[in-house]
Amino acid sequence: MNLRVGLDIGGTKIAALAVDQAGNPRGSAVRPTDAATPDRLISGVVDIVDLVLQDAGLPRSALVSAGIGIPGQIEPVNGTVSHAVNLNLREPYPLRATLQKALGIPVVLENDVRAAAWGAYHWACASESLKSLAYLSIGTGIAAGLILDGHLYRGAHGMAGEIGHIPMDSDGPRCSCGSFGCLEALAAGPAVAARAAESLRGSGLSTYEVYKLAATNPQAGRVVAQTAGYLSRAVLLLLMAYDVEKVVIGGGVSRAGEAFEQPLRQAMADLRSHSPLVASMMPDNKVVIISPDYNAGVMGAVYLAPDRSPEARQEDNEKREDSRLLTV
Numbered sequence: 001m002n003l004r005v006g007l008d009i010g011g012t013k014i015a016a017l018a019v020d021q022a023g024n025p026r027g028s029a030v031r032p033t034d035a036a037t038p039d040r041l042i043s044g045v046v047d048i049v050d051l052v053l054q055d056a057g058l059p060r061s062a063l064v065s066a067g068i069g070i071p072g073q074i075e076p077v078n079g080t081v082s083h084a085v086n087l088n089l090r091e092p093y094p095l096r097a098t099l100q101k102a103l104g105i106p107v108v109l110e111n112d113v114r115a116a117a118w119g120a121y122h123w124a125c126a127s128e129s130l131k132s133l134a135y136l137s138i139g140t141g142i143a144a145g146l147i148l149d150g151h152l153y154r155g156a157h158g159m160a161g162e163i164g165h166i167p168m169d170s171d172g173p174r175c176s177c178g179s180f181g182c183l184e185a186l187a188a189g190p191a192v193a194a195r196a197a198e199s200l201r202g203s204g205l206s207t208y209e210v211y212k213l214a215a216t217n218p219q220a221g222r223v224v225a226q227t228a229g230y231l232s233r234a235v236l237l238l239l240m241a242y243d244v245e246k247v248v249i250g251g252g253v254s255r256a257g258e259a260f261e262q263p264l265r266q267a268m269a270d271l272r273s274h275s276p277l278v279a280s281m282m283p284d285n286k287v288v289i290i291s292p293d294y295n296a297g298v299m300g301a302v303y304l305a306p307d308r309s310p311e312a313r314q315e316d317n318e319k320r321e322d323s324r325l326l327t328v
Contacts, residue, residue, distance in 0.1 A: 003053075008112060017302055
């Protein structure tokens with residue numbers, strides 16, 4: 001039994017899933033994130049891997065690799081993580097090497113949104129053949145992941161797709177990055193809740209509640225419509241910049257369902273009505289909302305994990321070489 005495990009490490013929780021060689025789920029687990037120190041984060045990852053194996057009823061020896069999605073900037077060559085503020089990993093930390101030593105298996109690291117993009121790509125490809133895709137994640141922050149020519153695109157510094165920090169309104173609120181009016185500061189979950197609190201005089205509603213209230217409350221409706229306008233421009237930006245075949249939208253805010261999707265569709269239709277070019281680049285069927293029961297982050301991490309151990313791959317290569325020599 002060769003198991004791969006995928007982990008989605010967030011600021012509040014870690015989700016993990018193990019699959020067998022055929023891709024069948026064998027065990028899963030979720031636990032709170034303890035990132036008070038790097039050592040405690042590592043310990044938490046090891047613990048959840050053991051919980052997954054316990055759920056699968058299999059020993060640690062069954063595990064051949066792990067894929068991990070984690071916030072922050074990933075350096076793919078040396079496997080360091082930096083700028084992961086919610087995990088107290090601000091300076092470059094050798095996470096891959098540390099986890100490989102702790103788990104005794106190969107580990108592949110990727111930024112969490114880019115890992116989710118890889119999962120979204122596999123989800124979308126189950127319905128149609130695609131070579132390119134942008135995954136737009138809308139939650140406590142906003143970012144995109146890109147698949148170009150069938151491959152995950154990271155950019156020169158591992159930061160491709162960070163559109164949450166593109167200014168949309170110079171008079172807008174200050175963003176966590178230091179700029180003003182960034183997409184994230186205008187349309188991410190906390191921004192929606194904050195604008196609703198201003199409009200509704202300190203209502204204290206959650207983002208989900210704002211979306212549900214929008215159908216009957218004019219102030220909430222204006223907040224949601226304004227947010228949809230910003231997000232429709234973000235979708236158009238991705239399509240114009242990368243000319244991808246599909247934009248998949250996910251993240252916690254998108255789980256508001258029809259209350260989220262209908263205003264976004266209307267905002268995209270408004271953009272199309274003013275420009276034949278926009279109409280040709282952003283037809284309605286080019287943008288889809290990911291299924292709420294599909295965990296793109298965990299599945300992307302699973303797909304990133306090698307399906308064979310290095311020793312097994314070396315053995316396969318040796319067998320192929322022996323076969324070639326015998327044939328000659």
